[in-house]
Amino acid sequence: MQKQLIKVHPSDNVIVALVDLNEGEKVTFEGTTITITKSVKAKHKIAAQDFEKGDRIVMYGVLVGKANTTIEKGEVLTTINVTHQSEKVFEKTGSISWVAPNVEKWKDKTFLGYHREDGQVGTENVWLFFPLVFCENRNIEILKEIFEKELLKHKVNKHQMLLRSLVNSGASADEETVSENVFENIDVKFITHQGGCGGIRQDSELLAKLLAGYVNNPNVAGATVLSLGCQNLQIEIFKQALQTINPNSKKPIIIYEQQKMGTVDEMLSAIIKDSFEAIKEANKIQRKPAPLSKLRVGLECGGSDGFSGISANPTLGHVSDLLAALGGTAILSEFPELCGVEQELVNRCVNEEKGEKFLALMKAFEKTVVDAGSGFDMNPSPGNIKDGLITDAMKSAGAAKKGGTSPVCDVLDYGEYVSTTGLNLLNTPGNDVESTTAMVGSGATLVLFTTGLGTPTGNPIAPIIKVSSNSELAQKMPDIIDIDTGAIIRGEKTIEEMGEEMLHFIIDVASGKTITKAKLLNQNDFIPWKRGVSL
Template identity: 80%
Template sequence: MVKKLLKIHPTDNVAVALVNISVGETIDFDNDTIHILSDVKAKHKIALNKLNAGDRITMYGVLVGTASGIIEKGDVLTTENVKHQSEKVYGRTQTFSWTAPDVEKWKDRTFLGYHREDGQVGTENVWLFFPLVFCENRNIETLKEIFEKELLKQHVNPHQMLLRSLVSGGHEDTAVAENSTNVFNNIDVKFITHPGGCGGIRQDSESLGRLLAGYVNNPNVAGATVLSLGCQNLQISIFKDALNAINPNLNKPVLIYEQQKMGTVDEMLSAIIKDSFEAIKKANNIERKPAPLSKLKVGLECGGSDGFSGISANPTLGAVSDMLAALNGTAVLAEFPELCGVEQELVNRCVDDTIGEKFLKLMKAYEKSVVDAGSGFDMNPSPGNIKDGLITDAMKSAGAAKKGGTSPVQDVLDYGEYITKPGLNLLCTPGNDVESTTALVGSGVNLVLFTTGLGTPTGNPIAPIIKVSSNTELAKRMPDIIDVETGAVIRGEKTIEEMAEELLEFIIQVASGTVKTKAKLLNQNDFIPWRRGVSL
């Protein structure tokens, strides 16, 4: 018999529809009989008892909204009858204890990574080109074209050949498109451009400098070529200071060029190409070697979430996060707007009051900046979220927070701060998928787990992005972007723990370079810095 409803927490007064349910159906559920009063799409929620205007709505055991009018037992929750509401938080309310999962079978497992002199281990080996200011984007794009043509020996892709065929009236052969062949087998060359570094407030340029310094220090990066114009807000000295603050003993090649001191563009590009090519050749000699799983630093991200994300994909990441914490590895939970409503649990999980106070200070400052701009965290759910059952920010947050598992919060990082402690970290970022992923990598994660229920095609220039779908339908519809799917959890065929073990095995393969993520196969290299204005 197909299970139609799920009550996530014993104290919840709503249930999730696991399948489409028609008006008039009667369901025996949780020692009660539910008469369905409206058509309910899978992923949406129904009331398990009558709710009057102002009554609290609880899900995942926390407040996720209040009724804005009468909601009868068996009726569906919508944006018309529910409004966002979350608990107020003032500080630690209880002592926290944690029972770590049994990781005996994993403690001697290793992955094949790139060992850096500072003790970090990369899952990739990347030479990175980037500008300190948008004025150098054109030169970066020129270098990208030159290096990709010569180092990657790229041939015309099938889509370009299709267009060529259409232009020529169908006379070109579109069936032949050779694969790229790298000149170097052990290093990737990647390029970043951005719209920052000057013209905005100085704080944004300084923040960008810290982010870019984090990318250079990331264990996945072997070295970097950096372009500066010369007169911009983000001066070379600011970037170097940021790099020194993260790692005063950095021993990676960082080649920096300032156009206004180098004469013509041709002269500058010639010097950059010669120097960078020699450095890339040396970096290609670095080889993968075994490393313990404690060297994994995993970012936890979600995008295009749906009503199943919080009960399949996100808890799977949470279980992996707990396993890594037990192995002395690192997991980083970001997207502060999507922690609205679960602050109390996270504060209680902080290992000391100072860390908890920092978390609340960052949350309150972020929310105030949003309110001052005439918006609010309640505006966070996207039209796609709402359409697929996430109708309040607190409801979305309660499910999103499941990515962080149950382990103690060892540290709280502001945007641009670098990871220094193993275990679970919280990182202040927007809920915007790419801005948040960009920040996670800048804080030092060497791999990102990215859950999605609707389908989000994004990647990162230097870190593998593993896409985890909340449902099987998405994985079948968009197989080119999904790496792992957790629909078996919804169907009751696998437990969260079983799914987490499968995901950790996949992580080891990706971290070892034996499996390429779909984002890498699609050459998705998204990079969007956060300007500390309002970005949800």
Template identity: 75%
Template sequence: MQKKLIKINPSDNVAVALVNLVAGEVIQFEGAAITIESDVKMKHKIAMTPFEIGDKIIMYGVLVGKASAPIAKGGVLTTANVLHESAKVTAKTESIGWTVPNVDKWKNRTFQGYHREDGQVGTENVWLFFPLVFCENRNIEILKDIFEKELMKPKENDYQLLLRSLVNSENGSAETAGKSAEDNLFKNIEVKFITHQGGCGGIRQDSHSLAKLLAGYVNNPNVAGATVLSLGCQNLQIQIFKDALNAINPNSKKPVLIYDQQSIGTIEAMLSSVVKDTFAAIKEANKLERTPAPLSKLKIGLECGGSDGFSGISANPTLGVTSDLLAALGGTTILSEFPELCGVEQELVNRCVEDQDGKRFLELMQWYEKTVIDAGSGFDMNPSPGNIKDGLITDAMKSAGAAKKGGTSPIVGVYDYGEYINKPGFTLLCTPGNDVECTTAMVGSGANMVLFTTGLGTPTGNPIAPVVKISSNTPLAEKMPDIIDIDTGGIITGEKSIDEMADEMLEFIINVASGTIKTKAAILNQNDFIPWKRGVSL
């Protein structure tokens, strides 16, 4: 029989409803009878003790709120009787030890990846097109139409005819135009396209931040090379982008083709050059094939979106154990979404190997919270209507569950937005909680795959990195099978353990990294890209 309640930490004074409960129902829990005061939907929280106004709400072993109205034992916690509250953290108080998991069965495993000259290994081989400024978005869209449709389907226009002639010349036949994706001339490479609304019009700092992000995408191991369009007069000058790329990897030998429209002249002249030059570069990049790589070459972003009351019990802890396994194997994992780490700062600071990393984490958190308050809001406004409806009623409650994605391994580095991560182990990256902004940032910092948990469902993907979607509950996986890759709902029903699910997760990761499994987001061609705009517009 499935349990009806679960208490996550022994010190918690609330429990989570694993099934729908009805008023008057009496549940035997931890040796005592709990009478349910009113109907409770599964995923919501039940008071294990009476609360008076101002009493602390403890969940996951940390402070997640305070009572704003009396709550009877067996009563349900709601936004009407609970307010956000989190512990104040000022410094590291202790060093937390780590029990390294046994990885004997994984240490000799490999994935089939694309090896780069700088030692990184990609899970994909992508030729990337993007603009330095939004003024070039139209030309990127033209190139997208040309390259995607000519290599996969017939499409008539002057540039397409140019590319078709090159394809026909390469293949030695006039019958190759309009090949299907399965018959694509290029077997080992994909073409992907990014557009954005930045590069000019905002403060100069925004352009420098965007330059670092785009440079991170070029340096990402999943990218073989890039075609970059510039108008010429924008804030994000070509040299700023080159400087950002050089700062990340001064010895990079990746081909980066840059075109400046105002220097070249007509769109026709520019796009003709782009098509010819890029075709030749893609043909060269297509020569690279997958070869074995150790699991230490994996860089995994950890993300959650559309979270529910089960996310912190099933899907997120599964990612946490997976993260620990990868850290023990010498891989890299990245936890971000700083607004969703509010309330768990003390544990994270104490897990930092270097004191300066703990200090930097707190400084970034304090800066972020101040900017939110200055904008007339606060971290307490973070839970979305969907979060609240499914039991995450305070930011600290949401954060305590979100942080479970980071497991228990030591934190070896703390990074600000746009900084590239080259250090193996578990790391923190300052990003917003917004699904796409966060995923965009982690990939720009080097993630060659993203694990994305959800309790409500979200289609988020990325242009260059596979995004694996993990459901916290089985009804979601059954309702939205077109976006869910892995279902951890068996943890809720008691059919599977977190460790069992983590083993399944790592096996799935190896298959995705090797190209033998395509994620649902990739099948849907879900290529989301939103830079974080920190400043104002001028």
């Protein structure tokens, strides 16, 4: 029989409903009887004791809120009777004593990746087209239409066939047309964005770092870059950003400046000819075995629910710990969703310098949010709240579980590229696509993305593996979910068992043996973080 309630941490004074419970129902938990005062949906939190106004609400072993009024034992916690509160953190107060998981059986395992001259290993082989400024988006879109039609597998999907049948007055159009890719070992992807000019210079410089990170990512074989000529993000700024990340990069990059090339027709003709030859050369690169230490995995959550911090996120945490023990790399981002767990994370930093950098970035980020008239407490979305995440600290405590328990080996600001193995903290917003975009720009070659409500996010160059926190979602949206961790909620599997299954899945995706649902949907989201104002 499935458990009805769970306490996540021994010191918690709230418990989580694993199933729907009715008003007046009596539930035995840890040797005592709890009477449910009002009907509560699964995923929501119940008071494990009586609370007076102002009392501390503790979950995951940390402060996640305070009582706004008296709350009876057995009463459901809501945004009405609980408000956000988190501990203030000023400095590193302790150190970590980490016991790494046993990875003996994983040490000799490999994945089939794309080896680059600088020693990095990619999970994909992509030729990337992108602009330095939004003025070139139209030309990127023209090139996208041309290259996708001629080089990539072209499939007329059922929705297009439906419209075709309507246009043809209801004539049958069930047949799908498919043609094979011209090249076997290379994908061609296209990025557009709204930056590069019109904002403060710092935004253009950050965008240059992000785009340079995409070029340097081992999933990219080379790039075609379009510049207008007069924009803030000059070609030299982009080249300098790439030089800073990788001074010895020999990756092929073809750059065009429209204001020096004459007509659009002349420029597009040159781009098509040059890029085709470069793509043909990149197609010669073959997958070869690589140790798991070469994996760099981003950790993301979006559309989270009340089970995310109990099933899916801790599973990612175990995978993160396995990778750290194997000499691989994991990246934990979304700084607004680390609010309330700063003390644990700063204490896990390998030295004082890393801890100070983390706290400085957190405080600077929060100040900009407050200066804008908001606060981290506004982070939970309506969907989060509806499914049991009622304060930012509560959401953060569950989100941080993605980072496991290993030491924090490095702390990166937005746009900085990973250079240290182990767990890295990366300063990004909580916005799913902005965060995922940033992690890939910092070198992630694959991203694990947990969701309790369902989100179709993908990325142009890195596989995004979608992980559901509950089986209902996996059954309702099977076209976007790759892995279902609902068995943890039902008590059928442990977090460790699920984590090992996930690592096997990662190896298959990294080797090109399994295609993610996001890639099958051709989901290629890319949103840079715009930190400044428009001028």
